[in-house]
Amino acid sequence: MTPLKYARAYQTQSILTASPGQLVLMMYDGTLRFLAEARAGFDLPERGPKRNETINNALRRAQNVIAELRCRLDHEAGGEVAANLDRLYDYYNRQLFLANIKKDVAPVIEIEGLVRVLRDAWSEMLRSGNVKVA
Secondary structure: OOHHHHHHHHHHHHHHHOOHHHHHHHHHHHHHHHHHHHHHHHOOOOOOOOHHHHHHHHHHHHHHHHHHHHHOOOHHHHHHHHHHHHHHHHHHHHHHHHHHHHOOHHHHHHHHHHHHHHHHHHHHHHHHOOOOOO
16 A cells, blocks of 8 residues: 555544544634645746646635535524524635635635634634534
8 A cells, every 4th residue: 555545544534533523623624724725826926827726726625615514504503603604604605706716815814814713713622522513
C-alpha cells in the first residue's frame, strides 16, 4: 500500500468512527482549508492560467461543505440556534458566490474569520462535553 492509500484509509476510518459533533468540527476544518486554498489562488498572477480555476474550485468546495452543514441542521431540535446557523450558512454561501463571480478576496477573508469563530466555539463545546448533536 502506498503512503497516499494509507492516508486515505486513515481519513476514511476517521470519518466513519467520528461522533456527529466531531464530524461538524471536521466540516468546519475542511471549509477553512478550502478558503485558505482560495486565498492562495488570489495570490497567483492575475493573468495566470491557474488563478481563476484554483479560486473557483476552492470556493465551490467550501460552498459544498457549508451546504452540507446547512442540510444537517435539525430545526426541530435546534430551534432558534438552528435557525440562526441556517441564516449564517446562507450568508456565507452568498458571500462566497459573490467572491467567486467578482474574483474578490475580501469576502473570502471575512467568511474565513466567521467560520473560524464557529469552529473554535464548536471545538470548545466538544472539549467541555456540553454539546448534544442529534
